[in-house]
Amino acid sequence: MSTFQLDLLTGKIHTATGSTAAANQETGGFTIENAAAVSQSVQDQLEDLREIYPDPSPQLQRVITSLTEAILACNEAIQAEEAADKFRADDCMLKVQAASMELIELRGIGDGFGVVATALMFAFINKRGTPFSKIEMNAVLRTLKALRSAPFPTLENGAAVTEILEKAGLVIDPVPLTDLLREAQEAGFVDT
Amino acid sequence: MLSLSDFQVDRQIFEARFPQNFLFWDRAGQLWTYASRKLPDVNLVNVDPNHTQFETGNFQFFAEPSVVRVVSKDNEPFSEFEKMATIFFEMVVEFLDIELFDRVALRTVWAKQYDSTLQTAESFRELGLLSEPAGESFGIKTPPIGLDVKVTWEDERMGATLGCRAEKRKVDPKIPWDFRSQIHLKAAPPERYFLVLDIDYFTTAKVQRDQMDAREWIGSSYRFVKKAVGKEIFK
Secondary structure, eight states: OEEEEEETTTTEEEEEEHHHHHHHHHTTTOOHHHHTTOOOOHHHHHHHHTTTSSSOOHHHHHHHHHHHHHHHHHHHHHHHHHTTOHHHHHHHHHHHHHHHHHHHHTGGGOHHHHHHHHHHHHHHHHHTTOOOOHHHHHHHHHHHHHHHHOSOOOHHHHHHHHHHHHHTTOOOSOOOHHHHHHHHHHTTSSOO | OOOGGGSEEEEEEEEEEOSOOTHHHHHHHHHHHHHHHHSTTOEEEEEETTEEEEEETTEEEEEETTEEEEEEETTOOHHHHHHHHHHHHHHHHHHHTOOEESEEEEEEEEEEEESSHHHHHHHHHHTTOOOOOOSOBTTBOSOOOOOEEEEEEEOSSEEEEEEEEEEEEEOOOOOOHHHHTTOOOSSOOOEEEEEEEEEEEEEOSBEEGGGOOHHHHHHHHHHHHHHHHHHHTOO
């Protein structure tokens, strides 16, 4: 029996059968080694999602476009990091952050989606501008791909996806109000 | 020239099949209580342990250990069908904690009424879906009137079945059951003639719960089917 699976080699959602499906499930369907091979255009990948949603709503189209853009940028960041090109890696991660912020705007598509999008946002905020390590980039990539493969997780499953970020050492908790206040005071926006 | 806008929606069915789920036997009562709160004026039709059925207005809701189904009758607006189907589907999925769907399907039946079987058959022929044997068949000189075509396409991900038939129906006057025994109808129920388009669009690959949003899937499939029908049938 086949299931819809995300293929990291092509970035396509396809059907997996028997042992392939079982193997993919064991690894969560992700093989980071192959992630660099994702090179299709956003439009091509949109076409693939139509295998499940043949005529997606504008909202779902935006979700997939943002996720695909973020995945491609994250992928590029990992390649740059591997090539020791820190500036390009950081630049690409900024693109990932911008695309992730758009996901916040689209969090209405589901509670689980909202949980993951919020975790991603806080992972970036809590980094406070410091560069991502390769492990952290891979975690962001896996999270984005998990969301793109199954954009409607339940609240519990969404929380489980965020563990990928936490395990890589990223902080996904909301920034405490006191920290925000202190930063605002330091920047001179608030009187002490 | 016929087009889909000449037809009226006759029936809409959303169905999801999943592996046998025996939580259904534990939670059927809870499901009914919850349904009666969420669905307006819902009536319980059947409480068989393997088959629960609710009804409200033009909607029928079915839940079984391996299937959830929502049916709307008559020309119910699609938006209303989409809303009701989503409510019931999400309710059942949550109550039965379903993780995987074997098959998700949207079936839409459109019908156009005609004055006679001949007219209906003529319109059917216009669609060019069938080639009939020429001349006399079975000693009958007139062209066939009972036309029925069913075609299924299927790959490893999705499938679609197109049914098209010229149909004769007895229109049942809507008389409440309580009064039926007291009323003697002067004539048999009138017959009506319909050209029926029946499209079943479904997944053949298993779909994970986290990939499935009922409202999005129903809307997406409905838009796709309408476009495909326009392209493939009413060329």
